[in-house]
Amino acid sequence: MMDNKNVLAVLAEFKTPADLIHAAEKVNKEGYKKYDCHSPFPIHGMDDAMGEKRSPLGYMVGIVAFLSAAGMWFFQYWTSAVDYPLVLSGKPLFSYQAFGVAAWAIMVLSSAATALIGMLVLNGLPRFHHPLFYSDNFTKKVNDDGFFVSIEAHDPKFNPDETKSFLESIGGTNVELVVPDDEG
Amino acid sequence: MSSKNIETDASLDYQVPLIRGNPTFASITESVSKVTEAKTTKEWFVLFGFFSSLTMIMIGSIGYLIWEGTGIWGLNNPVGWGWAIVNFVFWVGIGHAGTLISAVLFLFHQKWRTSINRFAEAMTIFAVICALVFPGIHVGRIWAVYYFFPIPNQMDMWPNFRSPLLWDFFAVGTYFTVSFMFWYTGLIPDLATLRDRATNKIRKLILGVAALGWRGGNKQWKHYELAYLLLAGLSTPLVLSVHSVVSTDFATSVIPGWHTTIFPPYFVAGAIFSGFAMVMTLAIIARKIYNLEHIITITHLENMNKVILLTGMMVGYSYSMEFFIAWYSGNPYESFAFVNRAFGQYAWAYWIMVSCNVIVPQIFWFRKLRRSIPVMFVASIFVNIGMWFERFVIIVTTLAKDFLPSAWDYFSPTIWDVSLMIGVFGLFFTLFLLFIKHLPMVAMAELKGVLPQADPHFGHDGHEGESK
Numbered sequence: 001m002m003d004n005k006n007v008l009a010v011l012a013e014f015k016t017p018a019d020l021i022h023a024a025e026k027v028n029k030e031g032y033k034k035y036d037c038h039s040p041f042p043i044h045g046m047d048d049a050m051g052e053k054r055s056p057l058g059y060m061v062g063i064v065a066f067l068s069a070a071g072m073w074f075f076q077y078w079t080s081a082v083d084y085p086l087v088l089s090g091k092p093l094f095s096y097q098a099f100g101v102a103a104w105a106i107m108v109l110s111s112a113a114t115a116l117i118g119m120l121v122l123n124g125l126p127r128f129h130h131p132l133f134y135s136d137n138f139t140k141k142v143n144d145d146g147f148f149v150s151i152e153a154h155d156p157k158f159n160p161d162e163t164k165s166f167l168e169s170i171g172g173t174n175v176e177l178v179v180p181d182d183e184g
Numbered sequence: 185m186s187s188k189n190i191e192t193d194a195s196l197d198y199q200v201p202l203i204r205g206n207p208t209f210a211s212i213t214e215s216v217s218k219v220t221e222a223k224t225t226k227e228w229f230v231l232f233g234f235f236s237s238l239t240m241i242m243i244g245s246i247g248y249l250i251w252e253g254t255g256i257w258g259l260n261n262p263v264g265w266g267w268a269i270v271n272f273v274f275w276v277g278i279g280h281a282g283t284l285i286s287a288v289l290f291l292f293h294q295k296w297r298t299s300i301n302r303f304a305e306a307m308t309i310f311a312v313i314c315a316l317v318f319p320g321i322h323v324g325r326i327w328a329v330y331y332f333f334p335i336p337n338q339m340d341m342w343p344n345f346r347s348p349l350l351w352d353f354f355a356v357g358t359y360f361t362v363s364f365m366f367w368y369t370g371l372i373p374d375l376a377t378l379r380d381r382a383t384n385k386i387r388k389l390i391l392g393v394a395a396l397g398w399r400g401g402n403k404q405w406k407h408y409e410l411a412y413l414l415l416a417g418l419s420t421p422l423v424l425s426v427h428s429v430v431s432t433d434f435a436t437s438v439i440p441g442w443h444t445t446i447f448p449p450y451f452v453a454g455a456i457f458s459g460f461a462m463v464m465t466l467a468i469i470a471r472k473i474y475n476l477e478h479i480i481t482i483t484h485l486e487n488m489n490k491v492i493l494l495t496g497m498m499v500g501y502s503y504s505m506e507f508f509i510a511w512y513s514g515n516p517y518e519s520f521a522f523v524n525r526a527f528g529q530y531a532w533a534y535w536i537m538v539s540c541n542v543i544v545p546q547i548f549w550f551r552k553l554r555r556s557i558p559v560m561f562v563a564s565i566f567v568n569i570g571m572w573f574e575r576f577v578i579i580v581t582t583l584a585k586d587f588l589p590s591a592w593d594y595f596s597p598t599i600w601d602v603s604l605m606i607g608v609f610g611l612f613f614t615l616f617l618l619f620i621k622h623l624p625m626v627a628m629a630e631l632k633g634v635l636p637q638a639d640p641h642f643g644h645d646g647h648e649g650e651s652k
Contacts, residue, residue: 018640024402036401040209040377041633042409045640046402055410079334079342091346101351101429105358112362112418116369119411123404126396133399142400143377143629145209150401 006179007160008131009152011138012172017043019171020147024049026170027149032163034155038138038148057118064114069107073099135178150178207478209632216374216626217381219474224621227473232617238610245604246321254324256600263583263595268322269433270575271605274458275315275612276356276430277451277571280423281459282308283363286370287419290412295634296487299480302374302627303470304463305367310615311462312360314608319353348432355429359422366415372398372408373629427455434578441521441582444509450502454574457495457541460488461567468561470620479626482555489554492567496545499574503538521582529594530581533573540570 014020017039024037028051037046047054073096080086081093091098120126132138132150142148149172151163160177167175207215249256259266282304289297323329332353334343343350376398379391398404428448435447464485471480510522525534544566547553554560585592619625632638 017638021640036403038400039402039405040213040373040400041629041638042405043402043638043640047406050402052403052406055407057407057410057414061414075334076345080345084340084342086341086344088344088346095346098346098351101348101432102345102354104425105351105354108418108422109358109361112365112415115411115414115418116365119369119407120396122407125398125404126393128392128397130397130399139380143373143380143398144213145632 007153007177008134008180009150009178010158010160010163010167011132011135011148011150011174011176011178012167012170013137013141013174014147014149014172017147020149021045021049023149023167023170023172027151027167030157030166032151032155032157034152034158036150038132038142038146038150040143040145055122057115057122060118061111061114065107065111068110069103072103072106076102131178131180134181135176137174137176138178207635209635209637212479212626212628212631212635213377213381215476215479216624216628216631217378219620220378220622220624221381228617228621232614235610235613235617238607239614240607240610241603242317242607242611245600245607246317248600249321249604250326254322256598258595258597258601260593260595262586262591262593263580265579265583266595267576267597267601267605268318269579270572271608272315272318272322273430273451273575273579274572275311275318275608276359277427277455277458277575278311278462279308279315279359279363279459280427280452280455281463282306282311283359283419283423284456284459285463286366287416288423290416291420296484298627298630298634299484300463300467300488300626301630302367302370303467303480303625304459305363305370306616306619306623306625307459307463307466308363309360309367310612310619311459312356312363313615314612316356316360317608317611319356348429348436351429352433355426359426362415362419362422366419369408369412369415370627370630371623372396373400374624374627376400377628378624423456424452427451439582439586440515440517441525442578444506446502446505446509450499450506453495453498453502454541454571457492457499458567458571460492460495461564461571464488464492464560464564465568466616468557468564470625474620474625476626479631482557485557485560486551486554489548489560489563492563493545493548496541496567500538500542503542517587521585524585525577525581528581528585530577530584533577533581537570537573537577540566541574544570 012023014023020037020039021043024046027035028049037043037050039046046052076099077094077096080095080099085093087093131152132142138146138148138150140146149167151158151167153160155163157163164175164177254268257266257268285297285304286301286308290301320326320329331337332343332350372395375391375395379388379395382388382391428451431447431451434442435444437443467480467485467488471477507522507526510518513519525531544563547559547563580595584595
C-alpha cells in the first residue's frame with residue numbers, strides 16, 4: 001500500500017442489503033461520523049441503522065408551496081385590480097376564485113423545483129469529483145449490485161490502519177484504502 | 185413461487201415476484217443497460233428515418249402556417265376551433281396515464297409500476313411536448329405568444345387571469361415542467377449506472393454530467409427518496425387538475441354541449457383511458473423488440489387492461505349521462521346539440537367514438553383476452569383512435585351547429601390539418617425512439633428495490649433493522 005497520508009477514505013464491500021445494515025449499525029456504534037453506506041437502491045431501515053435524521057426537504061417544500069401560492073394570488077390581484085384594472089365579461093376585478101388555478105399551478109411548479117433543487121443542494125450535487133471515484137471496484141459495482149461502507153479521512157476517529165482492520169472485523173470484504181490515482 | 189405460479193397468479197400479492205426468471209441485481213442492470221449500449225440496429229435507423237421525416241413534415245406545416253396564417257386549415261365561421269385543439273386535447277390526455285403510473289401508483293405502493301413507470305413518464309413528457317406545439321401555433325400570430333407570460337410588455341397590459349385559456353397555459357406548462365423534473369429525478373441513479381458502465385470517452389462525459397456525480401450513499405438516498413415522494417405527491421393532483429383545467433376551456437363557455445359540469449371528471453377519465461392505451465401500444469412493441477418480456481410481464485399488461493376497462497366504462501357513463509342531462513335539463517338547445525352529435529352530420533364520428541371507447545374495451549372482461557398480446561394491441565389502437573374522435577366530436581360537432589341555423593356549416597380538414605397531425609405523431613415517435621435508444625427505459629434502481637433479495641429481512645429472519 002501507499003503512504004498513509006494520501007489516504008482519502010477506507011472502503012469495504014458487503015454482500016447483501018442485510019449485511020450492509022448490520023455493518024452500518026456497527027460503524028455507527030463505533031462512533032464514526034463521516035461515513036456512508038452505498039447501495040444501488042435505497043434500503044429500508046438504513047436511516048435507523050445509521051442514526052440518520054429525517055431529511056428537512058419536506059419543510060423546505062412546504063414553505064415554498066405556501067409562499068408561492070400566496071404570492072401568485074397576490075400577483076394576480078395586483079395585475080388585475082391595481083396596476084391595470086380592466087373589466088372583462090363583467091367579472092369582478094378581484095376574481096379570487098378564478099385566480100386559484102394559476103396560483104395552484106405556480107405552487108406545484110415551485111414546490112417541485114424546490115424538491116429537485118433542494119435534494120441536489122442537500123446532497124452536495126452536482127459534484128463530479130469525489131475520492132470514492134478513485135476506487136475501480138466501487139465505480140464498477142456501486143450502481144450495479146455492490147454494497148459498500150465508506151469512512152472518510154475527515155472523520156475525527158479515522159486512522160487508516162485501525163479503520164481498515166475495523167471494517168475487516170465487521171465482515172467487510174475487498175477493504176481498500178482509497179488513494180488518488182497517479183494520473184491525478 | 186414457481187414461475188408457473190407467476191404466470192397464472194394475477195393478484196399481485198406482495199409475495200409474488202413481480203419480475204420473472206429470478207433476476208439478480210446485476211442481470212437487471214445488464215438487460216436494461218445493454219439496450220442503450222448495443223450497436224444501433226438497422227431497424228431502429230429505418231424507423232427513426234421514417235418518423236423523423238414525418239417530423240420534417242410537421243416543421244414544414246408549421247412554417248407554412250406561420251407564413252400564411254390559420255386560414256390554411258379547414259376552419260370556417262362557426263368552427264373556429266378545429267383539429268389544432270382536437271390534437272392538443274388528445275395529446276395532453278395521453279400524458280395523464282404516465283403521471284398516474286409514476287405518481288399515483290407510487291403513492292399507493294403498487295410495486296408492479298416499477299417495470300413500466302420510466303417508460304410511461306417518458307411518454308407523458310413527449311405527449312405534452314406534442315400538445316404544446318398546438319397552443320404555440322394556433323394563436324395565428326406566433327410572434328405574440330409571449331403575451332401568455334405575465335411579463336411587462338410594451339402595452340403595459342397583463343394577461344387576463346380570469347380566462348380559462350390562460351389557466352390552461354399555466355396548467356399545461358406546469359404539467360410539462362413538473363413531469364420533466366420528476367422523470368429526471370428518477371433517472372439520476374440509472375444514469376449513474378450507465379456512467380459507470382460507459383467505455384468510451386464521449387459517453388463517459390455526457391453520462392457523467394447528466395448523472396450529476398451520484399454515488400448511491402444512503403446520506404444521498406435519504407434526501408432523494410423524500411424528494412421523489414414529494415414529487416410524486418405534487419404530481420398526483422396534477423392527474424386530476426390538468427385535464428380538468430383543459431375541460432374548463434369548454435365548460436366555462438356558453439355553447440350548448442360544452443357548458444356542463446360533468447366535463448372535468450369526464451375529461452380526466454378519458455385522459456387516463458387514452459393514456460393507458462398509448463402506454464400499452466408502445467410497451468407491447470418495445471418489450472418485444474428489446475426482449476424485456478421478463479420485466480414487463482403479461483401481468484403488468486393485464487393490470488393496464490383492467491384500468492382500460494374501468495376508465496372505458498367511466499367514459500361510457502359520461503357519454504350517456506350527457507344525454508340524460510341534456511334531456512332532463514329541458515333546454516332545447518342542449519337537447520339538440522346531443523341529438524345532433526349522435527344522429528346529425530357527424531354521426532359517423534360519434535359512432536366511431538362509441539364503438540372504439542365503449543364497446544371495444546368490453547372484451548377485457550374475459551381473462552383470456554386480457555392476457556392476449558395481439559388482442560390488447562389491436563384494442564389499444566382502437567382506443568387511441570376512439571379517443572381522438574371523442575375530442576373531434578366534442579369540439580367540431582358542437583361548434584358546427586350552434587344557436588343560429590343561418591351560421592351552421594360543415595368542417596372538413598385540409599391537407600395542412602392532416603399533415604400537421606401526422607407530423608406531430610412523427611415528432612412523438614421520433615422522441616420515443618431516441619429515448620429507448622439512449623436512456624434506460626426501465627427504472628433499474630427502483631426495480632432492484634422491489635426484488636425479494638432487496639428486502640433487508642430476506643434470508644435474515646429476526647433482524648430488527650426496520651422495527652423502529
